[in-house]
Amino acid sequence: MVKHENTIFDAYRRNEEKPSATWKFLKNEFPELSQTMTFNTFKQYVSVFSAIRRELDKVRQEAEIEQSKKIQNDKRKLMTELDNARKGLDEVRQKNSETVDQLNKTMQENSYLESKIQNLQDELDKVRQNKTGITDQLNKTIQEKFHLESKLENLNKELDKVRQTNIVVNLEKSKPEINPKNVMGWNVQQSKDGYYRCYRKINKQVHSIYIGKEFNLEKIRIRIREKENEINQCMTK
Known part of the structure; x- marks a missing residue:
């Protein structure tokens, strides 16, 4: 019976779960069944196995439903991840496009810089020459x-x-012109009142000559000669 479990229970359901109708159907399909058990035994076991099978089917269905829900949830997650991946891919493509544009711009700038460098190199060669x-x-x-x-x-x-x-x-x-202090043997002095006078001791007598405020050497010499002549005349008398 266990060997043909699925066939037996399918026949049991098709015969509206009636043991006698199912027994008749199975005797034609599996003649050896009537040799291994009687109808009463079959009737008892088929009812029990049918109840167990229904519970198993119920559990299996619930498990399948849960599995289906899980699959649906996983599917939604995968779809969300796929959508995010597509968005990320679009962003990457956009960035790649921008990167390509930037790369092209950089290549143009590099070409310009290379041209400038070449010009500078030419100028440097001229300078070196x-x-x-x-x-x-x-x-x-x-x-x-x-x-x-x-x-x-x-x-x-x-x-x-x-x-x-x-x-x-x-x-x-x-x-400054330094006035001589001695002229022709006479001492010339300037007194506190600012006047110049000449002094000389002759024959134990001091003689003086008035000159004035201006020191004039030629004038002093003339006065000295006059004074000496006067003294000589007095001495000869």
Whole structure:
């Protein structure tokens, strides 16, 4: 009976779960069934197995429903993930498009920079070609500079000599005229009142000559001669 379980229960349902009708049908399909059990035994077992089978089917159906729900939930999750993945893919494609645009722009900029670098390289080559001439000109300029510096140094030395000479001359000119204190043996003195007088001791007598506020050497000499003549005349009398 267990061997043909599915066939037996299918026949039991088709015969409206009537044991006698099912027994008759199965005897024609499986003649060996009547040899292994009687109708009463079949009737008892088929009812019990039918109830168990219904419970099993119910459990199986519930499990299938739960499984179906789980599958549906998983499907929805997968659809959501797929939708998110598509959105992410669209974003990636958009970013890739922007990246491609940026890459193209960068390549254009690189091409421009390469052109500029080439131009600079050409200019550098020209500068290098002119380097020898520039170096010679620079050396010549340096030599001329040294020559001019040497001439300038000599001129400064000459100028220092001239300045030193002028300083000496100016100092000589700026020296105040020093009035001699002794003229022809007479002592010349300036008193507190600002007047000049000459003094000399002759024959134990002090003689004086009034000169005035102005110190005039020639005038002093004339006065001294006059005074000495006067003294000599007095001594000869």
